[in-house]
Amino acid sequence: MTRQLVAQCFFEMMLCGKASKIEDRFYAILPQSKYKDKINQVAHWKLNNMVSVKLKLFEIMDTKDKLTLLFLAGCNVVSSFTDQYPLNFDLGNKSTITLHHHARDLHLYYFLQLTAKKYCVIDLPSESDCNDDSFILMKPMMTKACDDLQLNLASSEIKIVCLTYFDESTLNSDAERDASNNCKLYLFGCFEKNKWMLITLKYFNEWSHHYVNNNGTVFNIY
Structure with missing residues (x-):
């Protein structure tokens, strides 16, 4: 739990700090973190906005922290079970x-x-078949994202993928599974072109396909 609180504090200070200069948050926070060996490199980083901060964090952090940052971006919460479950x-x-x-x-x-070790897939639902208001409200963003990524939103190739943070086969109680439901990433995109974007959705009750990722499927998330 202590390690988790330290990690949460690191991300809160790095992403929500009030430093007047972007690089100042690295000078202030890195010496207190496991990335203190990077402090001498900060002067050479071209940091001018929060996008550049997140990109640099994805570059220098370890696998666990990169996953935490990604899930914070996708669902804004990483459960207190982080250190307890696979x-x-x-x-x-x-x-x-x-x-x-x-x-x-x-x-x-x-x-x-x-x-990921496992992932779930559904076809992109039509507005008439979807009762998720958040999905309908995101359609304009999805349309623009498809234009940027050179995808056709109307194509049957467009899918929605769910990636869980935890290995749900290890969760036994309803409380654990409920907590896990708050720690899921939803992507929309195309397997053939391997282009994906984060999307905010409510929980889908039924997924048409569940995959154990034996083939090492890699998702390119833009």
């Missing part, structure tokens, strides 16, 4: 979550490559 990710494999980029139209596009 995760749906291989923490011993550095390639479980890695930061990459590519250039297109004179712009750099950053993306995370993420590999």
Whole structure:
């Protein structure tokens, strides 16, 4: 629990700090963290906004902290069970979550490559079949994201994927499973082109396909 509180404090200070200069939060916080060996590199980092802060964190942090940051972005909470239950990710494999980029139209596009042990998939529901208001409200954002990623939102290739933070096969009580429901990432995108974006959804009761990721499926999350 102490380790978890330290991690929460690290992310709160790094992401919500009031430093007048972006780099000042690194100078103030890194010496108190397990990343203190990076302090001499800060002057060479080009940090000018919170996007650059998060990108740098994804670059320097260990696998566990990268996953925490990603799930904070996707669901705003990481349960107090963090240190007690196995995760749906291989923490011993550095390639479980890695930061990459590519250039297109004179712009750099950053993306995370993420590999989970298990994932669930459903087809993209139509508005008439979906009673999730959050999904309907996100349709304009999804349309723009598809344009940016050169995907066709109307295509049958577009899917929604659910990635759980915990290995749910290890959770026994209703309280544990309820807590796990608050720690899930939802992605929409295309397996064929391997382009995915985070999406905010309420819990879906039924998923058409459940996969154990024996093939090492990697999700490129933009």
